[in-house]
Amino acid sequence: MSGKLYIVGTPIGNLDDMSIRALRILKEVDLIAAEDTRHSIKLLNHFEIHKKMVAYHQHNEQHSSEGLIELLKQGQNIALISDAGMPLISDPGSVLVKNCVAQDIAMEVVPGPNAGLCGLVLSGLDTRQFLFLGFLGKENKAINEGLKRIKESEVTAVLYESPHRLTKTIDILINNDLGHRQMSISREITKRFEESKYGTIKDHQDYYSEHTPRGEYVLCIEGRTPEEGTPGQNLDLNAMSLEEHLAVYITDGMPEKDAMKQVSKDRGLSKRDVYNAIKR
Structure with a gap:
């Protein structure tokens, strides 16, 4: 019989958020497929988990998926983890999961923290529906497609951004006539210096003209407003x-x-x- 793929969520900063079930699964599986083994070894060592790991990241996803599928067919149980949070959410894993679906290999999800959802519930904006875009991207085509969806959407848009690109992204939003929209910016969620700031996109532009961005960011942007028509x-x-x-x-x-x-x-x-x- 084939083994099972476990899609395991891990902490996004605070190790106390590691679930009891996730710990049990990581101790029981035959192999852990990690986005960055050098990063994940710190997590495993903290919880005294001694398990073989292989790298599964965006640059080897197709090739690595083929090898993992073969191991699953041989009966091995494998846990898929990312550097932080839920695998597949702006992280590798979709190729492996699609192959498991196509080849009828059993899967089980072990829920864990997600920065986007945490930022959303902290935003003070409408949470009934939302548009998750992950990172807006670096290429003009990807940026323009993301901006188009933000401008048209009537629901809250959720973005990830790195500290060295935050001000550029805010400037892009301003230059696309979105400066009046409300936006929350949360950084370092679950970590020691967790912080959320609120205001219009223009307010944030003013703030970060005088403050250096630090940490990883979640941006939640108000949907299309009535004044935009x-x-x-x-x-x-x-x-x-x-x-x-x-x-x-x-x-x-x-x-x-x-x-x-x-x-x-x-x-x-x-x-x-x-x-x-x-x-x-």
Whole structure:
């Protein structure tokens, strides 16, 4: 029979947050797949867990997954851990889990802390629904896609950011007309110097113009506000051609398919009529 993959959450700073169940699983499995074995050995040594580890990180994820799947098929039980928090959440693991699903290998999750959720409940913003984006990214394409989703979203957006990129990210948000939105910034969650600050994005820009960022950050950004309105609300859309009407929504970042749907709704036309008129 195949073994089982355990997806194990670990502390994000305070080792007292390690669960009794997580400790038991890590002691019982045959192997631990860790994002960074040099980092995880400190955790294991603290709890006197002496277990073989292998590296499983973003640079070897595909190759390492193949080897781990073979070990699981041979009957070994494996625990997957990241450097901190829940594996797969802005951390490696998705390739291995997908392969386990495809090959009908048993899995079990062992819940643990998550920085994004902790930041969200500290934010004072709407927590009923939220948009988790992880790190906004470094490439322009990824940044622009993330910004588009933040601007369009009506629910709280949750981001991770490192100290050396925090001010740059805040500046990007300001430059995209989001400075008026409320945002909480929490740093070093569960650690000794845990701290949360509140205000508009512009308030945070002012604060960090005089303070050096330190620690790992969770940013929670208010969803689209009423004063932002909706695309085209102050324009006479009916006086435009269908092509111009469509361009209003696309310029605001709406996908063409959704923009056509909105145009058909605005003008009382079928989507087919809009499509035919624009594409001819």
